[in-house]
Amino acid sequence: MKFDQFDCSSLMEITHRPDLVFLQGSGSWLEDSNKKRYLDFVQGWAVNALGHSASEMITAIERQSKLLINPSPAFYNLPSIELASRLTSNSCFDKVFFANSGAEANEGAIKLARKWGKIKKNGAYKIITMKDSFHGRTIATMSASGKLGWDTIFAPQVDGFLKAEINNIDSVESLIDNEVVAIMLEPIQGEAGVIPASDDFLKNLRLLANKNNLLLIVDEVQTGMGRTGKLFAYQHHNISPDIMTLGKGIGGGLPLSALLAREDVCVFSYGDQGGTYNGNPLCTAVGLAVFDTINEPNFMKSIVTKSERLSIALNKLSNKYNLLGERGKGLLRALILNSDDGNNIVEIARNLEPNGLLLNSPRPNLLRFMPALNVKEEEIDLLIYNLDNIFSKILK
Template identity: 80%
Template sequence: MEFSKFDVSSLMEITKRPDLLFVRGSGSWLEDQNGKRYLDFIQGWAVNSLGHSSPEMVLALREQSQLLINPSPAFYNIPSINLASRLTSNSCFDRVFFANSGAEANEGAIKLARKWGQINKKGAYKIITMKDSFHGRTIATMSASGKPGWDSIFKPQVDGFLKAEINNISSVESLIDNNVVAIMLEPIQGESGVIPANIEFLKDLRILAKKHDLLLIVDEVQTGMGRTGKLFAYQYSDIEPDIMTLGKGIGGGLPLSALLAREEVCVFAYGDQGGTYNGNPLCTAVGLAVFDIISKKEFLDSVLRKADRLSKGLMHLSNKYSLLGERGFGLLRALVLSSNDANHIVEEARNLTPEGLLLNAPRPNLLRFMPSLNVTDAEIDLLLEKLDYIFERISKD
């Protein structure tokens, strides 16, 4: 079926999309309107933690949709209670607020920190974030982000976000004054090219925050829920943050996110925070099904094993084609190219026949890999085989 038969003119243009239409998916594979299959190593930008249309998620959706979909967040419901309990029992946090997107969870974290500052630090409101960071697309989370150019798109920005350098503790300390209330960062900067915060840096941040009576906020929208081989990436550094945000993988593809905080930080008054769909039983029931699979030790061990296979394979390609190496934690990885051909490689991969390959290029010289956490060894090997073919062909051009 020709793509031109579909009238897409009613959709607002917010990104450049290729002329193809996906109609179904299963596991690591998507299928377009003509029946062509694509090996998906984007998975909705690390969203589909169990792949496309996982049986466990489909079952949870079916069963919960027949019971209760949305009674309103003004009332309790069983799935949200159970998922909140799972999250707090497996982390250092005491309370959970459910939302619909990572940006909304981060917005909530900013609000919570500022409210805490009003109560405990004489109105302190500034938050130190990192250069090249990404925290969402609301006005406040864009202001918090350190993505180049975002400080001028929707002027005026929300005031109060100071930018330090990741893995440079002195750059953080130099920004602290009486108006600073918190430090906020991604344990791994995804959009900037999979840049991990060093374990030592995270430990130093925890010490620094405690010394100055600041809150430490970890944005684990991309790194949380098993993506790095631990349930939460902050656990690699053996620290206890004050606030954490989750998104993407927590819903396995459904709109679900979470704001978690320690008891003494939970200072919202009635009416300070809310949302029409927040914590609805349909999404949290699916989140519960996802959590119960991902949180098992054998599952997390399998993520690390597959990550090692992917890492070694990418490094082999890097050495073979004189690239600049690979990096990452778990199944969030990047391959650094020796040229700015990343977008060209993404297009070449998508156009492969008989089966395409879906890749992501957050930077012109870098490919990012975010497969489902239950991707198979065979699918990792197939990815590497297809990449090898593309690099070989490009090297001959």
């Protein structure tokens, strides 16, 4: 079925979409209405942890949909209890609040930090975030983000967000005063181009927070749930944050996110936090299936093995075409180009025949790779083969 046979006029235009409609997917592959297949190394921006239509998720949806879909968050339900227990048992946190999106989880983290500052730190409310960071698209999370130009789109911003530089501890320390309550950052800045916070920086942030009675908040919406080769990215650095947010991969493709915190930080009063679908049993049942799958024996080890394969191959391409190297951790990686051809490469890759390739270019001079965590080695090899062919034609 050709694209012009679909009437897309009722959909609000919030992004440029190519002229194709996807009808089904399996694992690392999508298929459009013309039955053309695409190797997907975007996976909904690191959302589909187990790829498209994972059997574990389908089983969970079928089973839970016959039991209970939505009793209201005013009552307990079994899947949310079990998933919360899994998360706290495998992290440094004590309590979980489930939400529907990463932005909503981050909004909750901001609220929790400000409430803690009101009660425990004489009304302190300011939060230090990082330049080029991305925390969501609500008014508050856009204000927290350091994305260029976001300070004017929906002005005025929410007050109280100070911007430091990632991996520059002096820039953070210089912003601390009696009104600062927390430091918030992504362990790896995804939208900024896959820029990891260094081990020293994160450890020094923890020390700085301790010294000044500040909360340390890690936004693991993109890095959490095995993406970096550990369940949570902060675990690479031997630190214990006070608050963490999860999204994307936790639901494997369904709308699910989480706000986690230590017991003594949980100062919400009844009515401070909530939401119609929070802790929905259908979504948390799928979250359980995703959690249990990525925590099976050797699954995390396979992520590390495949990430090393991808990293080595990207570095070989970089050397071959005089590019600027690759970076990242686990299966969140970027290839830095020597030109602003990123968007052009994305379009060429998508239009390859007989099978397309789905890529992401968050910055004009780089490509970002976020495959399913169970991507096959031969699919990584096919990605590299296609990139090699594309580069040979367009890169100088």
